[in-house]
Amino acid sequence: xxxxxxxxxxxxxxxxxxxxxxxxxxxxxxxxxxxxxxxxxxxxxxxxxxxxxxxxxxxxxxxxxxxxxxxxxxxxxxxxxxxxxxxxxxxxxxxxxxxxxxxxxxxxxxxxxxxxxxxxxxxxxxxxxxxxxxxxxxxxxxxxxxxxxxxxxxxxxxxxxxxxxxxxxxxxxxxxxxxxxxxxxxxxxxxxxxxxxxxxxxxxxxxxxxxxxxxxxxxxxxxxxxxxxxxxxxxxxxxxxxxxxxxxxxxxxxxxxxxxxxxxxxxxxxxxxxxxxxxxxxxxxxxxxxxxxxxxxxxxxxxxxxxxxxxxxxxxxxxxxxxxxxxxxxxxxxxxxxxxxxxxxxxxxxxxxxxxxxxxxxxxxxxxxxxxxxxxxxxxxxxxxxxxxxxxxxxxxxxxxxxxxxxxxxxxxxxxxxxxxxxxxxxxxxxxxxxxxxxxxxxxxxxxxxxxxxxxxxx
Amino acid sequence: xxxxxxxxxxxxxxxxxxxxxxxxxxxxxxxxxxxxxxxxxxxxxxxxxxxxxxxxxxxxxxxxxxxxxxxxxxxxxxxxxxxxxxxxxxxxxxxxxxxxxxxxxxxxxxxxxxxxxxxxxxxxxxxxxxxxxxxxxxxxxxxxxxxxxxxxxxxxxxxxxxxxxxxxxxxxxxxxxxxxxxxxxxxxxxxxxxxxxxxxxxxxxxxxxxxxxxxxxxxxxxxxxxxxxxxxxxxxxxxxxxxxxxxxxxxxxxxxxxxxxxxxxxxxxxxxxxxxxxxxxxxxxxxxxxxxxxxxxxxxxxxxxxxxxxxxxxxxxxxxxxxxxxxxxxxxxxxxxxxxxxxxxxxxxxxxxxxxxxxxxxxxxxxxxxxxxx
Numbered sequence: 001x002x003x004x005x006x007x008x009x010x011x012x013x014x015x016x017x018x019x020x021x022x023x024x025x026x027x028x029x030x031x032x033x034x035x036x037x038x039x040x041x042x043x044x045x046x047x048x049x050x051x052x053x054x055x056x057x058x059x060x061x062x063x064x065x066x067x068x069x070x071x072x073x074x075x076x077x078x079x080x081x082x083x084x085x086x087x088x089x090x091x092x093x094x095x096x097x098x099x100x101x102x103x104x105x106x107x108x109x110x111x112x113x114x115x116x117x118x119x120x121x122x123x124x125x126x127x128x129x130x131x132x133x134x135x136x137x138x139x140x141x142x143x144x145x146x147x148x149x150x151x152x153x154x155x156x157x158x159x160x161x162x163x164x165x166x167x168x169x170x171x172x173x174x175x176x177x178x179x180x181x182x183x184x185x186x187x188x189x190x191x192x193x194x195x196x197x198x199x200x201x202x203x204x205x206x207x208x209x210x211x212x213x214x215x216x217x218x219x220x221x222x223x224x225x226x227x228x229x230x231x232x233x234x235x236x237x238x239x240x241x242x243x244x245x246x247x248x249x250x251x252x253x254x255x256x257x258x259x260x261x262x263x264x265x266x267x268x269x270x271x272x273x274x275x276x277x278x279x280x281x282x283x284x285x286x287x288x289x290x291x292x293x294x295x296x297x298x299x300x301x302x303x304x305x306x307x308x309x310x311x312x313x314x315x316x317x318x319x320x321x322x323x324x325x326x327x328x329x330x331x332x333x334x335x336x337x338x339x340x341x342x343x344x345x346x347x348x349x350x351x352x353x354x355x356x357x358x359x360x361x362x363x364x365x366x367x368x369x370x371x372x373x374x375x376x377x378x379x380x381x382x383x384x385x386x387x388x389x390x391x392x393x394x395x396x397x398x399x400x401x402x403x404x405x406x407x408x409x410x411x412x413x414x415x416x417x418x419x420x421x422x423x424x425x426x427x428x429x430x431x432x433x434x435x436x437x438x439x440x441x442x443x444x445x446x447x448x449x450x451x452x453x454x455x456x457x458x459x
Numbered sequence: 460x461x462x463x464x465x466x467x468x469x470x471x472x473x474x475x476x477x478x479x480x481x482x483x484x485x486x487x488x489x490x491x492x493x494x495x496x497x498x499x500x501x502x503x504x505x506x507x508x509x510x511x512x513x514x515x516x517x518x519x520x521x522x523x524x525x526x527x528x529x530x531x532x533x534x535x536x537x538x539x540x541x542x543x544x545x546x547x548x549x550x551x552x553x554x555x556x557x558x559x560x561x562x563x564x565x566x567x568x569x570x571x572x573x574x575x576x577x578x579x580x581x582x583x584x585x586x587x588x589x590x591x592x593x594x595x596x597x598x599x600x601x602x603x604x605x606x607x608x609x610x611x612x613x614x615x616x617x618x619x620x621x622x623x624x625x626x627x628x629x630x631x632x633x634x635x636x637x638x639x640x641x642x643x644x645x646x647x648x649x650x651x652x653x654x655x656x657x658x659x660x661x662x663x664x665x666x667x668x669x670x671x672x673x674x675x676x677x678x679x680x681x682x683x684x685x686x687x688x689x690x691x692x693x694x695x696x697x698x699x700x701x702x703x704x705x706x707x708x709x710x711x712x713x714x715x716x717x718x719x720x721x722x723x724x725x726x727x728x729x730x731x732x733x734x735x736x737x738x739x740x741x742x743x744x745x746x747x748x749x750x751x752x753x754x755x756x757x758x759x760x761x762x763x764x765x766x767x768x769x770x771x772x773x774x775x776x777x778x779x780x781x782x783x784x785x786x787x788x789x790x791x792x793x794x795x796x797x798x799x800x801x802x803x804x805x806x807x808x809x810x811x812x813x814x815x816x817x818x819x820x821x822x823x824x825x826x827x828x829x830x831x832x833x
Binding site for chain 1: 462463465466467468469470471472473474476477478480481484509510511512513514515518519520522523524526529532533535536539540543544545546547549604605606607694
C-alpha cells in the first residue's frame with residue numbers, strides 16, 4: 001500500500017485515526033506500531049518479514065554495542081555486524097543480482113520493499129550514534145519498531161536520527177489542531193505527487209521512449225527538466241505526505257525539502273535538497289573521514305566522494321555515483337570562483353541548467369545511455385528540434401510552467417511579504433476550502449487505477 | 460488565533476469529506492454486490508497472495524472499483540487533464556474524433572497460443588481458418604503522436620501467423636481494414652469494430668470458406684442504438700468523445716434463424732436470440748450482438764445445405780456472427796474465456812467440417828486462452 005491510494009486515504013487512514021482517537025494515550029504508541037504492522041502486512045507478509053528482520057537486527061546490535069561499550073573494547077564487533085547486515089539487505093533488494101533469493105520471499109521485479117533504503121540509513125545511523133556514545137540503546141521494542149517502520153514514515157518519509165526521533169515521540173501531542181496541520185501537509189504532498197509528478201512523468205516518458213541517440217537537443221533538455229522536476233515532486237511529495245501523517249498522529253516530523261531547485265548556487269541546492277539524507281551522509285560519511293586528515297585536497301576528495309555515495313544511494317548504480325560526483329565537484333568549483341559576482345537570475349539559471357545537465361545520470365539505467373543523453377543535450381545528435389518537440393510543448397508546456405512555479409518559493413514569499421494585507425487574509429481564510437478542492441482533484445486523478453504508485457526511484 | 464481556527468476548520472472539513480466518501484463507499488459496496496455480477500468481487504486471500512502482497516493490491520483494486528462516485532471522479536479526471544492540455548488519460552489518447560488506446564504497444568501477443576491451435580488442426584478432419592483482428596489502436600495508431608504511433612499490431616499479427624502451421628489458413632484482416640480506415644469501421648469509444656468493419660472482413664472470410672458474400676445493398680440497416688459508449692469511454696469518461704452507433708444488418712429475403720440455444724458449463728441450456736435487445740437494454744449495449752456471454756452457443760438456420768461451422772472466438776466475433784448465418788445450417792460458437800474444462804467435453808469438433816478462429820489481438824495476448832483445445 002502506498003500513501004497516494006484510495007485504499008489508504010479513504011480506508012486505512014480514517015480507521016487508524018479513529019482507533020487512535022478512541023484509545024487512551026498510554027497505549028497509543030503500541031497502537032501505532034500495530035497499525036504499522038498491518039500497513040506492511042497489506043503490502044505482503046514477505047515485506048513485513050523483511051522490515052521486522054531489519055528492525056530486529058538493529059535492535060539487537062544496538063543493545064550489544066551499548067553493553068560492550070561499557071565493559072570492554074569489543075563494541076565494534078556488533079557495530080560491524082549490524083552495519084554489514086544493513087548494507088547486505090540494501091544490496092540484496094536494490095542491486096537486482098539476487099532475484100532468486102528475493103523472488104523466494106515473494107518480491108518480483110514489480111514488487112519492491114519500499115523504504116528499505118531509508119531504513120538502512122536509519123539503522124546504520126542509530127548504531128553509529130550508540131557506538132560514539134551520543135545516545136543510549138533503546139530498550140523499548142515498541143519505540144524502536146516505530147523508529148524503523150512507523151507507517152507515516154516508511155514510504156520515503158523523512159529520515160530521522162534516533163535522538164531527534166526520541167524527542168518527537170516524547171513531545172507527542174495529539175489534538176485536532178495538529179490533525180488540521182497534518183491534513184494540510186498531507187494534501188500538499190499528495191498534490192505534489194499526483195498532480196505534478198505524475199504529469200511530469202508522462203512528459204518524461206514521452207522523451208524516454210525515444211532512443212537517446214536520436215534525441216533532438218530541445219527534447220533532451222525538456223526531458224531532463226521534466227525528470228528533475230518529477231524527481232523533486234515525487235520525493236518531496238512522499239516526504240510531505242509522511243510528515244503530514246506524522247502530524248495527524250501528533251508527531252512533529254520535519255520537512256525534507258526547502259524549495260531546492262531554483263537557487264542561485266548548487267551549494268544552496270545541496271543544502272535544501274533532501275535535507276536529512278544529505279545531512280546523514282555529511283554526519284556519518286564526510287565528517288568521520290575528513291577528520292582523519294589534515295590535507296586540504298584530501299578533504300575535498302572526501303567531500304566529492306561522499307556526494308558520489310549520495311548519488312549511488314539514490315540509484316544504486318555507477319551513473320548515480322557520477323551524478324553525485326558531478327554535484328560535489330560543482331560545489332567545489334563554486335567555492336573557488338566565489339569572488340565572481342553575478343546577478344541572482346544568472347545564478348539561478350546556471351544552477352538549474354547544471355542540475356538539468358546532470359540529471360541524465362540519475363534518470364538513465366546505464367551509464368552509456370546517460371552519456372548519449374548528455375551528448376544529445378549538447379547538440380551531439382545535430383538535431384535541434386523535431387515533431388516530438390512540438391508535441392511536448394503543445395501538451396505539456398502549461399504543466400511544465402505551473403510546476404516550475406510551484407517548485408519555487410515565490411508564492412510563499414509573496415504571502416510572507418504581503419504582511420497583514422487582504423491577499424494574505426483571503427488566502428488564509430480560503431485555505432481549508434482550497435485544500436478540499438485539491439483533495440478532490442487528487443481523488444479524481446487516482447480514481448481510475450485506485451493508486452498512483454510511480455515511485456521513480458527504488459528507495 | 461486566526462490560524463488555530465483555520466487549522467481546526469481544515470481538520471474538521473477534511474475529516475468530514477473523508478468520512479462522507481468512506482461511508483458512501485461502504486454502503487455502495489454492500490448494496491451493489493447483488494445486482495452487478497460483473498463487478499470485481501472481494502478478493503479471496505490465499506497464502507501466496509498474502510505473502511507477495513497480491514492480496515493487498517487486489518484489495519486496493521476492489522476498493523477503487525467500488526469507490527463512491529467512481530464514474531464522476533473519472534469524468535472529472537478526463538476533463539481536468541484535457542483542460543491543462545494533456546492528451547493521454549488513463550493510457551488512452553483522447554481527441555474529439557476518437558479515443559485510442561496507447562497501452563497496446565506494451566502488449567505482446569502470446570506466441571504460445573499458436574500451439575493449441577496447431578495441435579487442434581492436426582487432429583481435426585475439416586479445414587481450420589484463423590482471423591486475428593487488430594484493435595482500433597492497430598488501425599488508428601497513426602493518428603497518435605509520433606512517439607506513440609506504431610504499426611505494432613500488424614507485426615504482432617504477422618509474428619503470430621508465422622507460428623501457426625500450414626494446416627491453418629490465415630486471413631489477413633489488418634490489410635482489409637487499414638486501407639478503408641476513413642470509413643466507420645471501428646467504434647470511436649471502443650476498441651472493437653463496428654458491424655460495417657465486420658462486414659468488410661466477412662466479405663473476404665466467407666470467400667475463403669467457399670461461399671459468395673451477400674452484397675452490401677441487399678441489407679437493410681437499422682440503427683438500434685445511436686448513443687453507445689464503449690470500453691475506452693468507460694476507462695476515461697471523456698464526454699466530448701462522439702457516441703457510437705450499433706447497427707443491425709437485416710437480410711429480409713435470406714434464411715431465418717430456427718433456434719438459438721446457449722449452453723452453460725454444466726450442459727444445461729436455454730433459448731436465446733442473435734440480437735438480444737433485452738440484454739442490451741439492461742446493461743452493456745454491446746450485448747445487442749449475441750446477448751450475454753456464454754461458453755457455448757448453437758444456432759440453427761433455415762439454410763438447407765446441411766453445412767456446419769464451428770466458431771471459436773472472443774467478443775470481436777459478436778457482431779461478425781450474424782453475417783455467417785446466411786451460409787450455414789448450423790453454427791456452434793465457443794467462447795474460451797467463459798468455457799471451463801476442455802473443448803471436447805462440451806462439443807465434438809469433428810461434427811463440423813469447418814472451424815473458424817476469430818480473435819481480437821488483445822485476447823491473443825492473454826496466456827493460455829486457447830489451452831482448452833488440447
